[in-house]
Amino acid sequence: MSSRAAGTPAAGSSAAEVRYHVRFSLGQRYLHAILFSTFLGLALTGLPLRFSHSAWAASFAHIVGGFAAILFFHKFFAVILTAAFLTHVGRVLYLGFIKRQRGVFWGPNSLVPQPKDLKDIYEHVRWFLWLGPRPKFDRFAYWEKFDYWAVFWGMAIIGFSGYTMWFAPFFAKILPGSWFNIALVLHGEEALLAVWFIFTVHFFNTHLRPDSFPMDLVIFTGKESEEEWKKKRGEEYERLHGRPEGETTAVAPPRWLKNFARLIGTFVILTGFALLWLTLVAFLKA
Amino acid sequence: MFWSLIAFFLFTVGGAAPQNATCLACHSQPGMTNSSGASVTINADHFQKSVHGSLSCTDCHTSINGFPHPAKVQPVECGACHTSEGSGVTESVHAKVGAVACLDCHGNPHAIVPVASPQSPVYPLNVPRTCGRCHGNPEVAKKYGFPNVYAMYMDSIHGFAVTQDGLLVAATCSSCHGTHKILSHTNPQSSTYRTNIPDTCGKCHAGPKSEYLAGIHGKQMLAGNGEAPVCTNCHTAHQIVRVARASWQMRTSQTCGTCHKEKFATYLDTFHAQVSALGYIEVAHCWNCHGNHDILPASNPKSSVNPANLMHTCRQCHPDANVGFISYQPHANPHDPRRYPGLWFTTQFMKLLLLGVLSFFGLHTILWFVRSAIHHAQGESERGGPEA
Known part of the structure; x- marks a missing residue:
């Protein structure tokens, strides 16, 4: 198949055919795409306000088309992100309660933190310090669960404060005026945390660490080689391989998709680093 | 011969x-x-x-x-005939520094034309250039330690009124400083002495002057408060620009902030200030809420920021403002836990959250990087080959 087209097969799979594990569904990949595009859009239109005294902030606002344009695009991205988020929550609830898939809320396939995650953190840190072997992770490692729940936390804090400021006269009927003072601090600081976290920790943990450098394409293509699956998520591999749920495929992700993902990924990572640099400098100056 | x-x-x-x-x-x-x-x-x-x-x-x-x-x-001796002018000059700051004789301003003594003649160097439209011969000369400015007021004036609204519009009513140097008896602004008799400035500007700007005197700044000035601003504290003396100009309006809040430091600092924390700092004039600056010449303290029932008038003031920009909305705190101080407990708590909490999350994962990431870099150098990896 396309294995030869993309290069030499990895060591250990010299038997010509590389098999692929499907890690993410099309829906999950789209969700991530919407998430990072709107996140970037929100960061680009929101950070100039948080750091409005920096020269770059003013020129950026002018490039976008002024104060009204910045607010328009910020709200535009916010609405799309909110819709995607609610669709996801709706789907999780549907799978859990209507389809009665109990694995959604508990167990190795769930994103709900498990006792094993505490053990994994402990053992992972021990491995960092040469005190023990590298732990084997299941479908979602603890840092991935943290990323996932951070979005919920962020949506609750940034989303709620943002909507109350957008519809201030309406929310002022139920909330005191001093809430809007608090809302701006919550919105801005939580957004700053999100931006710094994503552009450093998330970028490193999932894409830039030596095991995945420069980019882990699995969130774009949905597939990773069986070999990588085994190494990165050993516990899940051992649990599933050879069973119907762990079935692999010989169909490689299309080359155009991988190149497209690389292009988008490079753009996002570079933009992220630029924003990280600008905000860090502005923050330290203030 | x-x-x-x-x-x-x-x-x-x-x-x-x-x-x-x-x-x-x-x-x-x-x-x-x-x-x-x-x-x-x-x-x-x-x-x-x-x-x-x-x-x-x-x-x-x-x-x-x-x-x-x-x-x-x-x-x-010009003063032999022109007695009041002569004695004026004798008392003036010019005489004190021994710098100026009649002819320095009036020109060739055998060709002096009436002041109303456009040929006269002291014809209103020529006055700035005449004074500027010394006051626009960097060396003279340096010698006597004053700024190059001529250049400043020429770029001001008064200067433009002279040079571009040729308005005889435009304020020239002599409109504010007088003619022969020009006194230093430190002399209480000078028309440019601090407390005389409202009267000097008020000769033309009678409306703003009466508003100013009715406002807290004017009242404080009359009461002898040495810190109360007069016209020039906000508008400057020689660089006065059109107040309708956005670039000037953008700077006004900062101007107020030179005295009202805490109020300005807390304003900077608000959405109003953030948008303003990006260069947009549409949002509230100090004067949008507080007024300008007739600023009154919030305790005064006539003040635009008196609780009874807030609804009207906020609705200038926020037509849907309601009771809850106007209880927004446009000058909340996040460092004052007694007056703004919610804001103080939120600020502290967010600070700790950022510090906590970023330092935990920062350290985690650094350790991970070091460990896996060495791991890789030893030839081990989690990579699943180029097809990954």
Whole structure:
């Protein structure tokens, strides 16, 4: 198949055919795409306000088309992100309660933190310090669960404060005026945390660490080689391989998709680093 | 030599004070110089048309009454006729530094034209340039330690009114500083002394002056508060620009902040200030809520920020404002836990959250990187080959 087209097969799979594990569904990949595009859009239109005294902030606002344009695009991205988020929550609830898939809320396939995650953190840190072997992770490692729940936390804090400021006269009927003072601090600081976290920790943990450098394409293509699956998520591999749920495929992700993902990924990572640099400098100056 | 003889003849024969024609017989000759080499040629035509054309030469040149002239000719005393102007100049800051004599401003003494004549150096539209000969000269400015006010003035709304619109009513130097008795702004009698400034500006800007005097700034100034601003504290003296200009409006909040430091700092934390700092004028600046010349303290029932008037004030921009909305705190201080507990708590909490999350994962990431970099250097990896 396309294995030869993309290069030499990895060591250990010299038997010509590389098999692929499907890690993410099309829906999950789209969700991530919407998430990072709107996140970037929100960061680009929101950070100039948080750091409005920096020269770059003013020129950026002018490039976008002024104060009204910045607010328009910020709200535009916010609405799309909110819709995607609610669709996801709706789907999780549907799978859990209507389809009665109990694995959604508990167990190795769930994103709900498990006792094993505490053990994994402990053992992972021990491995960092040469005190023990590298732990084997299941479908979602603890840092991935943290990323996932951070979005919920962020949506609750940034989303709620943002909507109350957008519809201030309406929310002022139920909330005191001093809430809007608090809302701006919550919105801005939580957004700053999100931006710094994503552009450093998330970028490193999932894409830039030596095991995945420069980019882990699995969130774009949905597939990773069986070999990588085994190494990165050993516990899940051992649990599933050879069973119907762990079935692999010989169909490689299309080359155009991988190149497209690389292009988008490079753009996002570079933009992220630029924003990280600008905000860090502005923050330290203030 | 020939003309000298003629003059000698005319003077001695005439006996009485010489006629102008007698003087001009010599002094209308081009190229005439005195013993120290300065030109003493008079343009008879210009002199005749000047404001002094009806005077005799000897009315001013009192020490000369014949030829040969006395060895020491007394300088002309303009103040002998122009008594009030003369005494004004004597008291002025110009006399104090010994810098300016009448002719420095009025020009050629034998060609002085009426002030209303556009040819006069003290014609209103020419005044800035005349004063600017010294006050726009960097060396003079340096010598006496004053700024180059001429350049500032020329770029001001008053300067533009003169140079671009040619308005005779435009304020020139003398409109504010006076003419002959120009006093230092540190002299309580000066029209530019701090407490006299509202009256000086008010000569033209009567409306703003009465508003100002009714407002807290004016009342405080009249009560002797040395920190109360006068017109120039906000508008500047020489660089006054159109208040309708966005670039000026953008700076106003900062201007208020030079005195109202805490209020300005807390304003900077607000959405109003953030949008404003991006360069947009649409959002609230100090004066949008507080007014300008007639600013009153919030405790005054007439104040735009008095609780009873807040709804109206906020609705200028937020037409849907309601009771909850106007209880927003436009000057909340996040460092004051007693007055703004919710905001203080939120700020502290967010600070700790950022610090906590970023330092935990920062450390985690650094350790991970070091460990896996070495891991890789040893030839081990989680990579699943190039097909990953």
